[in-house]
Amino acid sequence: MQIRKSIFETNSSSTHSVVVDGGTDYEVPEIKEDIIVINGNEFGWGYEQLKKWKSKAEYCATYAFLYGREKDVTLLKQVIEDYTNKKVVFNVDKEDHYIDHQSIDSAEEAFAEYASLKNLIFGKESYITIDNDNH
Amino acid sequence: MWEYKNGNYIVKILDDGTKLRLSDNPIPELPESIDVKITNKCNAGCAFCHEKSTPDGKSFDVDLAYKLFNDLPSGIELAIGGGNPLECSRDLKWLMRKCYYKIFNITINAVHLDDLDFNPKAIGISYKSELHDKIKMFVDKNDKYSQCVIHLIAGVHTFEDLKRCTKDFKRILILGYKKVGRGISYYNENIEKEIQTFKQEIGHYFNKNIIAFDNLALEQLDVKRYFSDKKWDTMYMGKDGEFSMYLDLVEKKYAVSSRSEERFDIGDLTIKEMFSKIRQI
Secondary structure (H helix, E strand, O other): OEEEOOOOOOOOOOOEEEEEOOOOOEOOOOOOOOEEEEEOOEEOOOOEEEOOHHHHHHHHHHHHHHHOOHHHHHHHHHHHHHHHOOEEEEEOOOOOOEEOOOOHHHHHHHOOOHHHHHHHHHEOOOOEEEOOOOO | OEEEEEOOEEEEEOOOOOEEEEOOOOOOOOOOEEEEEOEOEOOOOOOOOOOOOEOOOOEOOHHHHHHHHOOOOOOOEEEEEOOOHHHHHHHHHHHHHHOOOOEEEEEEEHHHHHHOOOOOOEEEEEOOHHHHHHHHHHHHHHOOOOEEEEEEEEOOEOHHHHHHHHHHOOEEEEEOOOOOOOHHHHOOHHHHHHHHHHHHHHHHHOOOOEEEEEHHHHHHHOHHHHOOHHHHHHHOOOOOOOOEEEEEOOOOEEEOOOOOOOOEEOOOOOHHHHHHHHHHO
């Protein structure tokens, strides 16, 4: 079933195709800058859950640059740029940033395809759990 | 409320305009809505007009319109536009009286609001920022008789226009920028910049108003990215020509949409016969 909510067809040049009357399924980022800088970080000493898109993106950037493949970096950049319609630059430091080995698998699965990475970063229900050997 | 059978499914339209398409695999025999151009006459002189309307443009044959619409089921929506459809007010009112059980909606430019002297089911108002207060007064006064929908074109209107409109108006339709007609020469990098701003920011306004999009805007602003496939399947009403068609009663042609280059003679065809051809394209 399809539903057009609370509006008549007034368009005289083509048709109403989608009516949005309610929230989105993905987080809508509040971004003031023209260029988004995604920093790396230290993800090791949990327990912690990353729920905001920026912190999830930082985790993914740390993973892609330090543990991932070249195409993971490309995919991450594409997903964030497509969704935000802004340029993205990364700032990940091999000396200072890391992910505890217990937590690496969380990202690896998401990098399997475009949709899963988008869901992980921008999905309202998605989060990343940070943990370590002591828990 | 309106309800009719269309091919293998039922369409229901509630009093607030909500439309329910009751099927998982709807195959229509008739268009649920028809974009109807009744005149090419307009004195607004919009530099971006994709219809290239002028003050001495031609208008429609109301008898042909009556012949085409009279047998359509109650509940099919006729979105009347131009040019300025109020240039044909007398004929339009006659047609509405003769086909009183149809849903007549019209789109007019805000500069022509004073000329409207009847109540269609809904009024699309092409927004002009310099007339914002006047539009607000009109909507406050008339919305209970005719549902008012503010029309904004991404690029022609700015994102600041949208922000202002969301504060004062409940229903907003965002249209894509058409690079046809005078829209070809009007297009420039500032328009593209505004389109990109719409694309970046539009998601922030989904909770506050009823915001609708045409297919071109969906494409230009990539609205789908904010929604899951499941929700999108419920919200998306179909591509141009799937459940809708375009009728140019001035040139007596029909097409998938007003953007279509491929147009066909109406001749003696009925709406059902025309739509059958549209569905095959």
